Amino acid sequence: xRTLFRIxxxxxxxxxxxxxxxxxxxxxxxxxxxxYADVYSDVIRYQALGYNLSxxxxxxxxxxxGVFSKMLDNLYLYIPLLTMGLxxxxxxxxxxxxxxxxxxxxxxxxxxxxxxxIIYALILIAILSIYIIFTAFAIKNIDLPxxxxxxxxxxxxxxxxxxxxxxxxxxxxxxxxxxxxxxxLLTVLNFIKEVGQNMEFVREITYWLSIxxxxxxxxxxxxxxxxxxxxxxxxxxxxxxSILKLGSERKRHKPYVVLFRYASVIIIALxxxxxxxxxxxxxxxxxxxxxxxxxTPNSQEVMKKLTGGLTITTYVNILEDNYWRAMPDxxxxxxxxxxxxxxxxxxxxxxxxxxxxxxYNPYMDRRYPGLTPEQxxxxxxxxxxxxxxMFLTPEQINRQIDLSGEGYRLVRVIERENGQKxxxxxxxxxxxxxxxxxxxxxxxRLVTKPPKVxxxxxxxxxxxxxxxxxxxxxxxxxLTFRYSLPNQGFDVTLLRLDEQKKIPxxxxxxVIAEPRxxxxxxxxxxxxxxxxxxxxxxxxxxxxxxxxxxxLLSFLGLEFMPGILVQPSKDFTADLIFGNITExxxxxxxxxxxxxxGKYKITMPGAVGIKILEEKEFKVxxxxxxxEEGAWNELETTDFIDNRPICNSQVGEEERTIPVVVELxxxxxxxxxxxxxxxDADCIGNGELTTSREGVKSxxxxxxxxxxxxxxxxxxxxxxxxxxxxxxxxxxxxxxxIWLKLLFMGLLPGILxxxxxxxxxxxxxx
Numbered sequence: 195x196r197t198l199f200r201i202x203x204x205x206x207x208x209x210x211x212x213x214x215x216x217x218x219x220x221x222x223x224x225x226x227x228x229x230y231a232d233v234y235s236d237v238i239r240y241q242a243l244g245y246n247l248s249x250x251x252x253x254x255x256x257x258x259x260g261v262f263s264k265m266l267d268n269l270y271l272y273i274p275l276l277t278m279g280l281x282x283x284x285x286x287x288x289x290x291x292x293x294x295x296x297x298x299x300x301x302x303x304x305x306x307x308x309x310x311x312i313i314y315a316l317i318l319i320a321i322l323s324i325y326i327i328f329t330a331f332a333i334k335n336i337d338l339p340x341x342x343x344x345x346x347x348x349x350x351x352x353x354x355x356x357x358x359x360x361x362x363x364x365x366x367x368x369x370x371x372x373x374x375x376x377x378x379l380l381t382v383l384n385f386i387k388e389v390g391q392n393m394e395f396v397r398e399i400t401y402w403l404s405i406x407x408x409x410x411x412x413x414x415x416x417x418x419x420x421x422x423x424x425x426x427x428x429x430x431x432x433x434x435x436s437i438l439k440l441g442s443e444r445k446r447h448k449p450y451v452v453l454f455r456y457a458s459v460i461i462i463a464l465x466x467x468x469x470x471x472x473x474x475x476x477x478x479x480x481x482x483x484x485x486x487x488x489x490t491p492n493s494q495e496v497m498k499k500l501t502g503g504l505t506i507t508t509y510v511n512i513l514e515d516n517y518w519r520a521m522p523d524x525x526x527x528x529x530x531x532x533x534x535x536x537x538x539x540x541x542x543x544x545x546x547x548x549x550x551x552x553x554y555n556p557y558m559d560r561r562y563p564g565l566t567p568e569q570x571x572x573x574x575x576x577x578x579x580x581x582x583x584m585f586l587t588p589e590q591i592n593r594q595i596d597l598s599g600e601g602y603r604l605v606r607v608i609e610r611e612n613g614q615k616x617x618x619x620x621x622x623x624x625x626x627x628x629x630x631x632x633x634x635x636x637x638x639r640l641v642t643k644p645p646k647v648x649x650x651x652x653x654x655x656x657x658x659x660x661x662x663x664x665x666x667x668x669x670x671x672x673l674t675f676r677y678s679l680p681n682q683g684f685d686v687t688l689l690r691l692d693e694q695k696k697i698p699x700x701x702x703x704x705v706i707a708e709p710r711x712x713x714x715x716x717x718x719x720x721x722x723x724x725x726x727x728x729x730x731x732x733x734x735x736x737x738x739x740x741x742x743x744x745x746l747l748s749f750l751g752l753e754f755m756p757g758i759l760v761q762p763s764k765d766f767t768a769d770l771i772f773g774n775i776t777e778x779x780x781x782x783x784x785x786x787x788x789x790x791x792g793k794y795k796i797t798m799p800g801a802v803g804i805k806i807l808e809e810k811e812f813k814v815x816x817x818x819x820x821x822e823e824g825a826w827n828e829l830e831t832t833d834f835i836d837n838r839p840i841c842n843s844q845v846g847e848e849e850r851t852i853p854v855v856v857e858l859x860x861x862x863x864x865x866x867x868x869x870x871x872x873x874d875a876d877c878i879g880n881g882e883l884t885t886s887r888e889g890v891k892s893x894x895x896x897x898x899x900x901x902x903x904x905x906x907x908x909x910x911x912x913x914x915x916x917x918x919x920x921x922x923x924x925x926x927x928x929x930x931x932i933w934l935k936l937l938f939m940g941l942l943p944g945i946l947x948x949x950x951x952x953x954x955x956x957x958x959x960x
Contacts, residue, residue, distance in 0.1 A: 277359025
């Protein structure tokens with residue numbers, strides 16, 4: 195060990211008596227300080243502007259423009275300059291012969307020099323630690339464990355680069371060649387994951403070999419055994435190759451012996467890497483405060499209930515628009531979509547089935563007009579260099595599974611070994627892929643009875659299959675809409691009361707959306723029976739049809755007020771109501787609380803007020819109300835385009851707060867019955883859900899998710915929300931930006947400049 199430490203000491207002396215090591219330290223400190231000062235200045239400005247800040251720790255260090263991320267980008271250039279002379283200098287000067295003739299082993303030489311680089315890496319970590327210590331006093335509740343994970347990532351990357359640079363330095367006596375070779379090898383390791391992605395085993399090896407993105411999980415606060423072992427294996431690999439190279443220089447061997455040794459080391463490293471990347475052998479530790487890198491507790495609870503085998507099969511139609519997302523060369527990226535779930539169930543089997551089948555795809559029709567499906571497949575495969583034999587024909591796929599209900603779009607089928615199945619879809623929005631909420635909802639359907647929602651029909655109610663502005667097709671039936679009821683875990687059906695003796699027992703939620711004709715007495719009786727047995731409901735009405743809904747509301751002690759609610763404004767018609775979330779609603783659920791804090795509105799184009807006639811057995815809670823001033827129940831004006839309504843107190847019009855959405859609750863047996871009454875049916879129609887008004891901060895869809903969430907007792911949609919990080923306040927105020935820059939871009943680098951000059955003077959004087 196003494197010999198090893200003596201080599202380390204000598205290497206450190208050589209390193210720090212050269213200007214390169216000091217120059218890199220100074221530049222590293224300056225760039226880190228510049229990045230930190232810039233990002234912290236942004237935080238100060240955002241806070242001064244009144245923005246709600248959270249996750250300041252990540253913003254300062256881990257984000258794409260954070261200190262850790264920026265410094266890792268620069269290490270790619272710094273380390274080759276440090277390592278280029280580790281062994282090249284010995285070969286060039288001839289001192290390697292003295293080492294070979296002395297009682298020093300190859301391992302001692304390599305490990306001694308590498309230990310010097312580890313010490314240098316620790317100095318870099320110490321510099322970064324200065325910013326962490328400062329941040330601990332400069333912001334509220336710093337997320338220290340995440341930063342320690344990030345430091346580990348920076349340290350491991352630095353050590354890996356150093357090991358690679360040391361090996362390249364063993365290959366040549368020219369330092370510049372060693373530096374260029376190190377840069378070239380690092381470039382290869384960054385881009386090798388794109389090689390061989392169409393071949394399964396090769397894909398696993400090249401993807402594992404890639405160093406690109408390896409540290410990102412550590413920077414984000416997730417310590418993964420695969421990533422840590424990757425760095426350890428790669429470091430060990432290149433140190434071993436360096437030792438073998440010195441051995442071949444010290445004692446000549448036959449070429450096939452040298453080749454066998456190199457190949458054995460590389461194969462063992464690749465084998466260990468492949469094993470460490472298997473889900474069954476991986477372990478994780480999420481260091482972040484809110485466990486942002488891990489499934490939420492609700493999702494974890496679902497995974498615990500998923501006993502037995504689980505298979506996720508992705509069906510890919512090459513004639514559909516999203517097919518490219520799951521092609522063989524994209525599988526590793528696609529796996530990232532459900533990596534968090536496989537972490538909790540590593541035995542999950544992942545399959546892909548490729549086929550072609552005619553489907554709705556206007557882009558494909560324009561691109562290949564007049565061609566048959568088979569000809570289109572041949573054209574695509576010709577361009578992409580794919581084998582047409584990998585795609586099942588329409589007849590073959592239809593024998594395997596019926597995807598007609600999915601429109602033959604890209605879809606995943608999640609199946610338990612007991613035969614239960616659930617669909618996980620892709621959506622027509624910017625993100626396209628499922629979030630944790632949709633993924634968990636699909637899984638939860640396999641372990642929990644999904645709520646069955648029945649929409650009443652037969653009286654001109656809203657069309658749940660239509661695409662018109664008044665229709666409900668978007669949130670009820672549209673499988674390409676992320677937030678539709680089926681994609682959030684609900685079963686949906688239609689119900690005609692004239693075809694039923696009573697409302698079926700398996701109906702969990704009944705929706706009556708603006709009937710346009712009067713319900714027959716026997717139908718009212720069936721609904722009354724459903725209410726009496728504790729059924730959950732949503733009732734919605736519209737102006738001028740109060741007489742149709744009021745017989746129903748009388749069972750609840752409510753009525754729709756005559757007339758129409760108005761809220762005159764400069765930019766919109768008077769009958770457009772901007773409903774306010776009440777404080778009582780905010781106290782009832784986290785969803786409403788978010789809307790209440792954010793001062794979101796529920797827009798209602800034509801609404802009626804809800805009047806409480808008598809407190810029956812129900813507790814009535816207003817959830818959405820009109821403004822206290824500037825809004826009233828209009829009893830005279832009906833034309834709001836040509837006429838401007840005026841509040842006429844003589845006919846009973848009065849500016850006051852009027853409920854437009856109320857919740858009724860009571861105990862029925864062992865459960866709580868919940869009924870929602872909405873004074874507007876248009877507010878959740880296709881038109882209103884897709885309308886954006888300038889200057890209006892609305893969130894009508896939240897009314898749907900919150901209502902159906904309450905009606906299903908929180909089972910669906912699955913709540914995957916997380917608490918906000920508590921590091922949400924900067925203690926340094928405006929005007930401090932210049933002092934931050936002076937400290938981190940002037941003082942700290944200046945201290946290093948002073949120390950380096952002091953050492954240079956000391957060496958010169960000797």
